[in-house]
Amino acid sequence: MTTTTTGSRALTAPAVRAVALEKSYGDGDAAVRPLRGLSIDFDAGRFTAVMGPSGSGKSTLMHVLAGLDAPDAGQAFIGRREITGLPEKQLTRIRRDHIGFIFQAYNLVPSMTAEENILLPGRLGGARADRGLFREITGRLGLSARLGHRPFELSGGQQQRVAVARALVSRPDVIFADEPTGNLDQATGAEVLGLLRAAVDEYDQTVIMVTHDVQAASLADRAVLLADGALAGDLQAPDAGRLAAAMLEVTR
Template sequence: MTALDPAALAGRPTAEATRPAAVRARGLTKVYGSGDAAVRALAGVDVDFAAGAFTAIMGPSGSGKSTLMHLLAGLDGATAGTAYLGDTDITAMDDRQLTELRRNRIGFVFQSFNLLPMFTAEQNVVLPLELAGAPVDRAWMEILVSTLGLADRLSHRPSELSGGQQQRVAIARALIARPDVVFADEPTGNLDSRAGAQVLSFLRQSVRELGRTVIMVTHDPSAAAYADRVVLLADGRIAGDITDPTPEAVLAGLDALRSLDEPAAR
């Protein structure tokens, strides 16, 4: 599928459907507020994200894409429905269990990097393991450092690194514990186009060469084109997907969504 037209926005099977799901949502619903002030951010979402794949989530402003990621990552609680990490129902977990799950099985890459300024790049990378009291797998560390081009930057503090280098450190930190899935929230939002392209290439490498699973929220069609699949949301619902995406196909899909659902956009 190279482009979407309005009739195609009902969703259809993708090439990743034959792979096991790393993350699943069933009837996932999120309502903020109550009564007349209630806002339904997600409305019964059913979606699978394949293991060993790079998936982007896109949609118009207010479509629910960030809310979906936060619920799938255990950063927010669902109003109804279930979210699974592998076979684990994370919507049934308490705060302590969710903290342990995020520490051991989920990696995060944020727009703002979130590096600790007093630590070196290497100290920032291994911080999740230190917090968990786990040893550093030096062989895996060397693979990450080599893949991300950080070998000559490990002794530098964040203030001594460019934005692209800081985001590569954040990616290494997200991968160091070999999580089941890495969630990336607008990971190139604070980068120029050249640095952004490098970061996206490294995320794709982490999937194709290191066997990781990445789920990324983005508003940028060019960024989404680095993914294996783009899941489209509109008005809190799955509206379709694009496999083997190109920037042109993603733009066409977003345009079709706007033409269908513009009056309902929040």
């Protein structure tokens, strides 16, 4: 990450930035506008939760910021690099080299083992895996004995843990997590959240997580609330009680 220095303070570009993002689907009375001129910065090396009622634009924002969807207007940046309008080949390279994804749909390759799925993004980019980090992450996720199994031989929770390991093991700058604990039991969900927290605290990565769970969001450094495609709240060091009250206010 590029920095400049003013006095004794280093000024660092946001890890992810949205500027006046607009997005709509459909036409006429059936049109939906999940993003309405939304601008927001996500600081590097922090864990941010994104919350809001259904239809507030959370997942659309995530997809646009990760380069998986294009906005109708506005700009999205990864670090200092604007990704809106880039050719697909350049977008693919940025996603492969700088971004990790954890979504409710596991997106595992059925014919590959768990280990092969975890290592796939790095191999596509020609990078050599850090085997020590691989063993640490798969061990913490309880996958060590399941690495030779294919997705159909794994439970839903195990498949999600493979998807989490895949996102973490290449040490991306930014990890986007869309409801990463939605299909998990409480214990496994806690393990996944603990690893996301460790990605920030131990590996200096940036995590942006969409969630409806105030307990999960309370582990973040910051929680932003969306409503009708716009920013509706911004809480630093959130706790579950404050988040629940803020969500109640937003949904009224």
